[in-house]
Amino acid sequence: MKEINHYYTLTSEWHNALAKQLGATVKNNKLLCLPESIGKGHSLFLEVVPGLSALLLDIELSVPLKITRLEGENDLRIFHFDLSDEVNSIQVEDSIYPIGYTANLGFAMTSNDVENTHKYDTNKRIYSLRLIVDRELFDPILEDLNKYENNKDTFNQKALYFSDYIDSNSKILLYSIKNKSILDNAFDFHLKGISLSLLANFVNRYAKSTTVSRYIKESDLERFRNSTQYLRDNLKDKFPGVPYLAKKAEMSASKYKSLFQKIEKTTPYIYFVRNKMLLARKLIKSGSYLSIKEVVCELNYKRKDYFSVRYYEYTGRKPSADFVKKK
Structure with a gap:
């Protein structure tokens, strides 16, 4: 296993130093190309x-890699979004945390003053986006989020590590990057815009749910959350309809739709389809089906052309471009 130690700064000096350890080249002071002796990407x-x-980070290794981010002198927050094909791990002090979309914990936040270690295996795609933020810039926002009842000091500055699932809005943003070529002339501008949007979405996500709790009974909030969990657990079925969801939440349909808009900033149907398309992409890339038609049937769609339109709308790609046929 190859072992690498590095540190973070807001400028490219740390990235160039990392390249030297890896024996890699850096193009235009920004793009590190992995040497063939280690892998590709x-x-x-x-x-x-x-x-x-x-x-x-978008790589596939031919040798195992252990990367330790050393404690840095700069006061930084690191926001980690992981869309890797498999579950990876992060070690923070004596604790090991799973990280990755398939672990349902694709988002993590830590601080630059706490050392952590990533271990990566071979022959699988590792894909992640990390936002490195000056604490002086962002910690006042975290302090405001901590004041909301539901967060209960979740973002305490003394916390070593915080993780959560990646919400559907952030997944759509991340997939819009993953589906583009890094060699596109406009890629840098796109990545900068997505980075700002992800931070804004982070703030909205944790502020909106806590703000609602100030005005809504905890019992209503709990039943509402159970109903959205029901949607996520039954994505292979057809959309059950607002009346059914409202009944499960023990409230009127109008109250349920209003509450959904306040909390999720969208409609129940769009929320369901967004998550259904994320599942569709996972199934299409799984290598478990002989044809796209099988996936279409699995997800309870009658027409392949309609499914293809929805898939492209939410992923920016045709199903055929992502499909991995069962061997």
């Missing part, structure tokens, strides 16, 4: 705006 480092930088 790249990492892209960009300074987005003052106080915010982004690191995009």
Whole structure:
């Protein structure tokens, strides 16, 4: 196993130092190309705006790799979004945490003053986006989020590690990057815009749910959450309809729709389809089906052409471009 130690800064100096350890080349002071002796792929480092930088990692290793981020002198927050094909792990002090979309914990946040270690296996695609943020810029926002009842000091500055699932809005943003070529002329601009949107979405996500709790009974909120969990657990079925969901939540349909809009900032149907398309992409890439038609049937769609339109609408790709046929 190859072992690498590095540190983070808001500028590219750390990225260039990492390249030297890996025996890699860096193009245009931003694109690190992995040497064939280790694997294939790249990492892209960009300074987005003052106080915010982004690191995009897209690699497949031929040798196991252990990367330790050392405690840094700069006061930074690291936001980690992981869409890797398999579950990876992060070690923070004596604790090991799973990270990755398939672990349902694709988002993590930690601080630069706490050392952590990533271990990566071979022959699988590792794909993640990390936002490196100046704590002076972002910690006042976290302090405001901590004041909301539901967060209960979730973002305490002393916390070593925080993880959660990646919400559907953020997944759509991340897939819009994953589906683009890093060699596109406009890719840098796109990545900068997505980075800002992800931070804004983070704030909205944790502020909106806590704000609602100030005005809604906890019993109503709990039943509402159970209903959205029901939707996520039954994505292979047809949309059950607002009346059915409202009945499960023990409230009127109008109250349920209003509450859904306040909490999720969308309609129950769009929320369901977004998550259904994320599942569709997972199934299509799973290598478990002989044809796309089988996936269409699995997800309770009658027409392949209608499914294809919805899939493209939410992923930006045709199903045929992602399909992995069962061997």
